[in-house]
Amino acid sequence: GQQLNQSPQSMFIQEGEDVSMNCTSSSIFNTWLWYKQDPGEGPVLLIALYKAGELTSNGRLTAQFGITRKDSFLNISASIPSDVGIYFCAGTISGNTPLVFGKGTRLSVIA
């Protein structure tokens, strides 16, 4: 099945630093979603994007729906230890089509 290219695969950063990660697709999507998964738990929805060019924030998190509709970006500002986890992007062309997930970006924060 189709998969998204998510990068980087992993990141090690100092507490207080900003983080950027992105997802690209060979197909156009109408929806981009970003999830965070803590170890041994289910993913939690962070941000949903529905319009090309849309920029949406959720606290220290900001995500953008790329204007080409083939990519999306997630930024985390001033990282803290509880930001540790795996961040997944997901996208779909329509509500009747299942989400396609990236392989995740594993974030580690060094205090």
Added chain:
Amino acid sequence: DGGITQSPKYLFRKEGQNVTLSCEQNLNHDAMYWYRQDPGQGLRLIYYSQIVNDFQKGDIAEGYSVSREKKESFPLTVTSAQKNPTAFYLCASSSQAGRDNEQFFGPGTRLTVL
């Protein structure tokens, strides 16, 4: 509280045995999904159901079976035909009205086949 429950959290089975994983939601969502997660592989779709008494195969349906007899329940059976069943299994649901792409996940079941 509204949400998705999966039970049990940890499950151990002997090779060759079928095992059924439970998924229940009280969010009144129409659609439900089962994913398998292996280290470094992300989430892979096993089966999904958009309405009661109907379901479709996902990318890796071989060796699995599902049923959707009630709106709130979507159990997954891992059969003995599944060659590598040890994995973390996640159930999700979404509403078919409005923002129906937003899937909400349960806490997962970790299955270990010995």
